[in-house]
Amino acid sequence: MKTAREIAVELVARHRRQAVPLTASRADLQRHHHLNRVPYERFRQALESRGYVFLGDFECRELDEVAAERSHPDVFRYMLSPDHFTCAVYHQARRHAWSVVKHCLAMIYAGKGVRHSVTWLRNALPGEHYYDFESVVGGRFLGTSNAVAAAAFDAPPEVEMVYQPSQAWESLHEAHQMRLRSSAPPAPQRLGDFDSIWAMEEQVRQVKHAWREARGIYTYEELTRLTRGNSSLARELHAEIQAIINTSGAI
16 A cells, blocks of 8 residues: 555656646557447447547557556547537546556455455456547636546636536536536637647646646645545645645645
């Protein structure tokens, strides 16, 4: 089991990496044998039936390097709505088998119970499916996603995220469209090609990083949510993170 200090070092390192601009390149899905291509094609066909346009498959070297120890490289499929108001993104996360088993054993050691841990193991091995729907309205970024783990972290006022624990992209899509229909004027911004969308996403990442930097990276409340209510561990992590910042600076 990792100590609070080791976890704090990892969290600060994660924050520091977010200051580095990310680059995207075209990906050949056929070369990524670890991925199940069927969900990618179903996602594309279903959205194309609604008028969406396929923008391409992309990978990010910086993200892959960060996750290389625990998971295979990711491929992100980008689609654009017919009115150009919404970008839809799908990717499949596949952990290394040994990483999944190691995490399962750590859960058992932490007292999560064998049945709970084995259930998690069965769900994690086939891979996890993530869907994101993104728009820009009046200078605000609107995102609807099933990456619920990210809900532990707060976001600046310019970034309005909604997380739903759904594996059905249709429900996420409908929730996002409802948000657009109910949003105050002006109308959503028309999105362009992939390069402009990636630039928009990169701007959001930098806004979030600067905002988090100004508030001490991670708050006690965020760490409490991250540790699933373990207030004792959250306090220890918060103290360790502040000590690291005071010693080396946030960036």
